[in-house]
Amino acid sequence: MQIDWQKAIDEILASKVSGLRCGTLVEEVLVGYSRSPAATPFSPLCQGCNPREECDARKLVVVCDACAAELRLRGHKVGQEGMMAALLDECRRNLEESLDYLADYWREDLDVDPQDMDKRLEELDPQIFAQEDTWRRYLEEQYLKFHRWFRERALPIPNPGWRSEYAEEIIALGYQTLLGD
Numbered sequence: 001m002q003i004d005w006q007k008a009i010d011e012i013l014a015s016k017v018s019g020l021r022c023g024t025l026v027e028e029v030l031v032g033y034s035r036s037p038a039a040t041p042f043s044p045l046c047q048g049c050n051p052r053e054e055c056d057a058r059k060l061v062v063v064c065d066a067c068a069a070e071l072r073l074r075g076h077k078v079g080q081e082g083m084m085a086a087l088l089d090e091c092r093r094n095l096e097e098s099l100d101y102l103a104d105y106w107r108e109d110l111d112v113d114p115q116d117m118d119k120r121l122e123e124l125d126p127q128i129f130a131q132e133d134t135w136r137r138y139l140e141e142q143y144l145k146f147h148r149w150f151r152e153r154a155l156p157i158p159n160p161g162w163r164s165e166y167a168e169e170i171i172a173l174g175y176q177t178l179l180g181d
């Protein structure tokens with residue numbers, strides 16, 4: 001059964017928690033990590049990653065107890081706030097990875113010629129840049145959603161200084177961000 005993540009997050013925002021595999025609404029969900037491409041449908045942030053089908057990145061998955069047992073997935077049980085904190089954290093981790101990639105890692109990744117070392121990713125490989133940019137934008141949009149969730153409930157955001165640090169770094173690299181001021 002395919003679960004519509006957008007619908008699931010709407011339900012979550014409406015203060016229910018649902019496992020993303022079977023869609024069961026529960027008090028507590030299990031959050032864990034998996035590298036398996038088969039876990040992609042139950043990984044909230046993977047809904048924006050590319051290409052989704054072959055995603056073998058370590059990803060956060062949100063499932064109910066019964067599904068976790070079936071998938072042999074280990075993790076910890078959390079209520080709604082714990083789940084939102086885990087999502088926020090996962091979002092930040094992915095944004096930091098994206099930042100590192102744009103700053104430097106892409107040169108290793110693409111095995112850049114020494115003569116092209118001064119060039120930017122968008123000049124050397126516009127297609128990969130566009131892919132990375134779309135992914136980063138998606139993550140930032142999710143970040144804003146999660147942030148809003150905490151705000152609306154007057155709950156403290158974990159590690160609130162993270163956002164401005166990220167924004168300063170990405171702007172210093174010459175890129176735009178939705179998380180700036």
Ligand SMILES: [Zn+2]
Binds near residue numbers: 040045046
């Ligand atoms: Zn993914």
Ligand SMILES: [Zn+2]
Binds near residue numbers: 019022023024065068
């Ligand atoms: Zn389930």
